[in-house]
Amino acid sequence: MTKQSRLIFRNKIFFRLWMAQSGSSLGDWFNHVALAATTLSLTQSPTAMGLVLLCRDLPQVTLSFLAGPLLDRFSKRLMMYISDLVRALVAIVFIWAALEQQMWAFYTGSVLMGIASSVFGPARNATIPGVVAEKDITEANSWTVATSGVLSVVGAAFGGLVSTVVQPAIAFAVNAFSYIWSAAWILITKWKEVTREQDKEESSSYFAELREGFTLLKENRIIMALICTSVAFAIMSGPYFVMIPVLGDLIYNLGGIGIGLLYVADGLAFILSASLVGRVVGNNVTSAHRWYGWGFVIQAAFFVAFAFSTNVWAGMIFIFLSQLGAGILLTLGMTILQMTVSPEVRGRIFAIDHTVDTGVKQLSLLISGPAISLLGSPIVGMIVGVIGGFAGISWWYVSNRERKNVSQTSEPYQI
Template structure:
């Protein structure tokens, strides 16, 4: 039996100090984020009790990230990524701490403005971080680094919102905002201590002088480079229907299970556990990365199949199992597409490629959630029909992927 000290994930964290520091920064900032989300919701409800204003904060978070993504990718390729991450964490910490000034309903506007600022900094931080991982890991460590990063996100997602809710109830929103801000400060300390190579020759810097040209060059590179373009589409393609399905978990808990937030917590826990397990299983059984693009189509079909089962049952435990299995597939899709982009994209373009991928994912998630909410709001379809329709759409997307994208991948890559 393999000892703990021989575990490859433990060995990666123990021996690779630079990755360890970037990973620790992710952990503390993610934990603070999930704490802060519920505190923001609580503050809006306290001063407005408006469902519209509550929904508006979600829209602003998504759209601020999406709108700034094209500029963020250029910035992540043009400037030192380590310094960018430090600046972005300071900026996000400042934005979160500014929520402390919201003391009356007339100050609620500050939450929306500073949330937009927070997400603009996040739009730069994420491609900068993802682009840096290949620079601080060996080719053998790269997959494990992404699995570990995804696993920690899943665990924090599963537990963070619950802990954030308890902390908000016990200590109040001010204390939670301070915790969130401190998390960003700790993140900057970890990143400051990391060494992240930033190599740009004179020719590359010349091509990046003009921001508009730099952004357009990034889009042209992505569009014309099939081996990069195909995995870059995977998250967005899956989220066209998965986004709506995840949103409907809220309604399932309330209208089908009649359990409210308690049921939602259990379903989200199953979702988080699935996204953690999926990449590990994928790494174990899908060793040939030439098959990963085809595997993405299979994962879409698998995720849709299990969500179809969610629409046919009223049992909490059955739903939890089906949601878990569906997100095993989505987690595998997420990490495999990320790793392929890191492997196939030159460092010069990596920031712009990842920002484009985040843009596609964010827009797909927003449109999917908006579509299903409108269909249900106007009574065009029932909740069960919406679940079955969107899960069928996800299975069809996976089928189409296999016959088009995966076929092209095989023709080009062998």
């Protein structure tokens, strides 16, 4: 039994949260594929498909940070449970919409889905440090990233198969069940939560608590550096998502097979990166900071090589190595943030992080297509390489400087 599997079996709360997220994440892939297929079938318009995706993602950009004070003031468990129930109801409406060909329901339902999702992600990320021991946080995040890699391969494949061979309504039914599955696991799981204590005489307002989150962000250089490097990571994600279909179809001339092979390499990289981080970094503070910087360098360098690749086998190797770096970043970035932020403000900080990440990714996706059309994949790849390399070097500088400053004072340093 590996070290990672031992965490699942020795921590019942984490196991149940992992079961909840795994089920809902698998259903999400069915939703992604079925939503795209149904929209294109009903409208024959890529613009309409983009609008549906915008309806789903825009609330996460605009509302996540506003939910931060609520996550710190109220039960995160309750917020996740309500979020799952809302998303399950929307997925059930999608079944009806697919059968009755009601396009308006997909637009409005996607907005509601986005609103509910804007709460679930930050709430879960803020919960993990409270349910696992500090020495196990890296391992817990490694499990999450590895599971994400597996589900990205399995969910996309089976979601596409069900939507194409059977019908999208069945895929939406699977999605609805996945949220009910998640809600059920959360309902039977209880843990001690840290919420912001409200002094009757000096109770702070919602907006004061919102400002407090941004104030902490400005005052803590490690948190600020993590958010800034998250911006760099989000910028790099846009060219990645656009370049995979461009290279797989137009450069390698393999159509859907080429695109699928590249996504398989992507999923395998995330699985391996989680195991690598767990073994190499563990709960070592210095290693976590050092390898977070290396994650950017690895991702950037091999993405440049991927952008210049001319055959699918080279492309698979380079995208695998690039996403190996991305997996390191996702695991360690979340770990460092979870262990740096105090429990009373985790909801606000993770909500801000989620908003920044989602918003910049959407902007990057919007720009990447025209940029690749105008400049070509190699040039855009080199730009991504420069951004990633700069982010890694900047992180090393800030991290080393902050740890040296703390070592010269009597103040404790969290991770």
